[in-house]
Amino acid sequence: MTAAPYGTWASPIDAATAASHDGSPADLAAFGDDLWWTAPRPAEGGRRALIRRRPDGTEECPLPAPWNVRNRVMEYGGTPWGGALVDGEPLVVFTHHADQRLYAFHPDRPGARPYPLTPVSTVGGGLRWAQPAVHAGRGEVWAVLEEFTGDGPADLRRLHTAIPLDGSAADDRAAIREMGPVAHRFVTALRPSPDGRQAVWIGWDHPRMPWDGTELRCADLLGDGTLGPARTLIGGPEESVVQADWTPDGTLLAATDRTGWWNLHRVDPATGEAVNLRPREEEYAGPLWKLGQRWFAPLDDGTVAVLHGVGAQRLAVLDPATGQLTDAPGRWTEWSSTLAATGSRVVGLAASARSAHEIVELDTATGHTRVVGNAHRDAVDPGYLPEPQARVFTGPGGREVHAHVYPPRHIDHPVDGPAPYAIWVHGGPTSRTSMVYDLEIAYFTSRGIGVAEVNYGGSTGYGRAYRNRLREQWGVVDVEDSVAVAEGLVAEGAADPARLAIRGGSAGGWTSAAALTTTSTFACGAISYPILDLAGWSPAGGETHDFEAWYLESLIGPHLEVPERYRDRSPVHHSEQVTVPFLLLQGLDDPICPPVQCDRFLAALAGRDLPHAYLAFPGESHGFRRLDTLVTCLEAELSLYGQVFGFTPPGVPVLDLTP
Incomplete structure (x- = not known):
């Protein structure tokens, strides 16, 4: 191996290769x-x-x-x-x-x-x-x-x-x-009982999000195909029920966080009595961002396929009668919230740090697992892939901050001294980043730029108390935790304090922008489809969609009671405090974080001699999907790092950073 400056390492993972494996x-x-x-x-x-x-x-x-x-x-x-x-x-x-x-x-x-x-x-x-x-x-x-x-x-x-x-x-x-009257602002689909006599679903209303409080509802299915009067079985303002389903014998199961963790419960549809099938301080479900997510699936023999864990979730089979939990064998470390069961087989979506998401089947009768679809194939020599580490850093007040660290790695070049690092902030913010095979991360690490993904306070996977850290503290706790990870890497000699970047999209874009306006930790930032003006994103502002229209009531506080907080934390009102170069990326058809937020921020910067770039993409919405867009964004971000960190990435177009 030969030493070479970070950022200049020649990598077989070009932007097109990374982008073609996106999703x-x-x-x-x-x-x-x-x-x-x-x-x-x-x-x-x-x-x-x-x-x-x-x-x-x-x-x-x-x-x-x-x-x-x-x-x-x-x-x-x-x-x-x-x-x-x-x-x-x-x-x-x-x-x-x-x-x-x-x-x-x-x-x-x-x-x-x-x-x-x-x-x-x-x-x-x-x-x-x-x-x-x-x-x-x-x-x-x-x-x-x-x-x-x-x-x-x-x-x-x-x-x-x-x-x-x-x-x-x-x-x-x-x-x-x-099929019935509109009783809630949000509802999941009906799940009919095996005998067809009743159905259950989940409902909730503003200002709560589904991870704050929902209700498990039940009603008779009438002969004319409509629903009878509905009743609430479990749930409420501080209890999140995110999935419910029936076993073949008519037992009702539900995932609820009434204990502080999403555990699986048996629920009596007549009385609402709920019994925890395996009380544990681990998650058997997650945040309901999309209708139809499934963290458990009943099987014909009375057992239940479940996802469970703290942070990463793995597949197991739970015996409700005994509480015994048997993990599925295999190399996979992360399973997604999409399960399908048929007979004695359960099929899920699984990945690891060395393999992309594969369709994996568990035969519960034999205990064997096998890949049945979307089989992973190495796009490059694994020697160019990072070797990630699950880490816990110390944040303000001694609090734990979970993160995944991906040090630079190259087949021909050693890590020689503190490296440039990009702190990646996930969206949501009530979500979590997974430590899985990701060529977008390897695009940077194989060139000598480390990546650290932060599961800051407010992230899911670590119980309700960890999730609630962000209540009324968005723009504070998430920024502090991101800084804590960056400073922790510097303190241990892994990261160069003069070459730190922060990047994120959506809620991660908010945290990245907030970090640039409130800290001096980062030398640059890459910000995608962000929230920049809280007032516009509030119920009164009307600049976002209905699902998240009242989200800030919990993340920031009631907008009618603390309007000054909405202004004080908004990057758009503190643009003068941004002193480092940045890249802003935006889809012009985004209904969630609309382009007007970026327009307002850039207008506030007008007249300042601050290097930056704004790339807007017609036809792209919230989260980019097109190959050419993804390629442009990766190359632009790498060029930004090169110009700020003092290296010239080979074969990458130079991003025009103009005041």
Whole structure:
């Protein structure tokens, strides 16, 4: 190995390679003998494709471009498709992103094409559908409808609906049956009991987010296909129920954090009595950002496939009768919140620091696991990949700060002295970053730039108390924890104090910008689709979507009571305190963090001799999906680091940093 300046290491991981591996499969389901899921296609305009795996292991995409299996319910989307065997052949229903309509498709019929089941509405954001479920015996699809009633982002309602499978509602909203009254601002899909007599769902209302407080609701299913009077079984303002489901024998299970941790409970649908099946200070669920996330799946033999852990979650089988928990074998260290169960088999999405997300099947009868789809293949020699470490740093007041550290690593060059480091801040902020194979991280580490991902106070995976650290402290605790990780790396000699960067998108973009306006720790920042003006993002400002419109009530405080706090913490009002170069990246079609926030921040900087760059992308929304956009952003960020840290990255266009 030969020493070379950090940042100049030649890497086989170019931006196109990293970008082409962006995203992971999702929305797993099994019916018949086939397994289905959606997969990202950055090179096809960022669409999500529907993938079918047949019993012989062959994979196919029955819906070619431009079909895009994705919806915009709550803007982050929900499960976009469902399927069933009808008269021995598969029937798939799905939402198409371009028009948000629900379509039906018979993939095994020669020459068959998708046909619409729902109409288009020109009112506001139109009609949007999530968690479609085929009920062939009734000739219907049941789904959650998000229906706009006006042009404003809050002019909408969400409800349970039944859509005819024959297409008779394709141009007729009146033909879609509303299954019950609108009782909550937000609802998950109905989960009917095995005997078809009742159904459960989860509901919640502003100003709470689903990780703050929800209610598990139950109602009888009447003969006319509507819901009887509903009752709350468990939940409330300070209890978060995020998933409920029935076992084959009719037992109701729910994941709730009433103990301070999301544990799995058996719930009596008559009385609401809840019994913790395995009381542990670990999480058996996570934050409900998208309708249809699944952290547990009942199996035919009475056991339950569960995800569990502190921080990272792994797959296990829980015996409710004994509380025994048996972990699935294998090299995977992180499982995603999408599980499908059929017979004695459970299928999930799993990854590790050395393997990207794969479709993995556990046969609970034999205890064996195997990869059945999206098998990992090394895109580069593993010698160019970082060797990550799960770390706990010390923050202000001695509090624990969880992080993942990815030191620089190259097959030909040693780590020689303190290295440049980029502190990565995840979005959410009520979320978590996972320590998994990520070529975007390796794009930097293989060039001599370390990366540290911070699961700051407020992140999920560590119990409700850790999550609640961010209540009314957003822009304070997250910044302090990010600084603590950076300073911890400096103190131990891993990071160069003069070459520290911070980067993040969405809520991570907020923390990055807040850090540049309140600390002197970082020499530059890369900020993507951020929140920069809290007043605009408040209920009164109306600059974001309905799902998060009241989020700041808990993150910052009641906006009518502490308006000065909204101004004091907003980077847009402290632009004069930014003294280091930065890169700002924004999708022009973003309804969550709209471009006006960036416009306002840049206007406040006008006239200052501060190097910066602003790249805006037409057609991109919240979170970039297109290959060319992803490539541009990675190369721009690397060029920023080169100009600030004093190296010239080979083969990368120079980013124009102009005042």
